[in-house]
Amino acid sequence: MTAKDFQRSQDSQAAGLASLAALIADETRAACLLALLDGRAWTAGELARLAGVAPSTLSEHLGKLVAGGLLAQERQGRHRYVRLADARVAQLVEDLAAQVQVGVPGAGIRQQGRTLREASARSAMARGRTCYDHLAGRLGIAVTDALTSRGLLRQDTGFALTDAGLEWFGAVGIALDRSTRRPLARACLDWTERRPHLAGTAGAALCRYALDTGWCVRIGSERAVKVTSSGERALFELLGIETERLS
Structure with missing residues (x-):
């Protein structure tokens, strides 16, 4: 050139x-x-x-x-x-939103000064929400931490499912579409927790499974989701996540 x-x-x-x-x-x-x-x-x-x-x-x-x-x-x-x-656009928007939350002085203060209804909605979003097609908020972080601590997900050189992780998804019955060019596992910065949660094909499949099986249900008109009683039991039995981490 x-x-x-x-x-x-x-x-x-x-x-x-x-x-x-x-x-x-x-x-x-x-x-x-x-x-x-x-x-x-x-x-x-x-x-x-x-x-x-x-x-x-x-x-x-x-x-x-x-x-x-x-x-x-x-x-x-x-x-x-x-x-x-597509997912790439979602990643771009979420990454930009995370930068705004982290980088704008006083952003958190302004957001806290809204109405009680808006404060409640923001609290629900912080507890658990969908980030395009994967789980985010404290729920997403709790799942990511549990997968990592059990050796199912690696974070040392970027996000990657281990062999044990692939077996875990299969044993639970969560199908992973590996025919696309989308990364199997990808880190996505969580704008409320300031830490990365699981995205990519695996994150999307897990979120879809959680909603389809009733582990989680959508609440309100925003992206917020709530873990159901059956979801609490499943997350504890499969990943050892204590209910207190989801509240």
């Missing part, structure tokens, strides 16, 4: 990065991206109510996010549904 070719490549990357940053650097669009971290598809009307803007305004924002490759959309009858384009 010549010096001119290298410079053109750098200029192209810089322009693309600036375009992506500008796409996210709008409070309404950012609110939509954060809401869609629950991994579900939302209608434009639902997102408009969440963001507190007119449907026509929200539609313009969604159009930009779809065109920019951050959202995927589909129509069912009169409704238009949107979701995050």
Whole structure:
């Protein structure tokens, strides 16, 4: 590659990065991206109510996010549904959100000064939530710590399932799709716990299994999840997680 070719490549990357940053650097669009971290598809009307803007305004924002490759959309009858384009977009949004929580002076103070309802919702999110398609909050950290302490997950050179870990997933009945290019295990920085939790194919499979079997249930309209009594028993029997860690 010549010096001119290298410079053109750098200029192209810089322009693309600036375009992506500008796409996210709008409070309404950012609110939509954060809401869609629950991994579900939302209608434009639902997102408009969440963001507190007119449907026509929200539609313009969604159009930009779809065109920019951050959202995927589909129509069912009169409704238009949107979701995050893929796990890579979810990782980008979650990582940026984590940086905001850690890096902005006074962010925690401002968030604590909201209404009782908002404080309760934030508390529920801190206890347990979905981060796109895997578990986060104290629940996600507790599961990650338990997998690590039992030798099922390694964190010394990045996240990786051990042979014992692969056997554990199989014994529990949690199927792992290893045909995709997505990492089997990946660390995702938890913005409430300031520590990494398990993401990747294994994290997604575990979260899906927990919801399908009723170990966890979604609560409210946010990403918060609650561990059920059967989930408490299962997590203790399979991973030795004490109920107190989930409260």
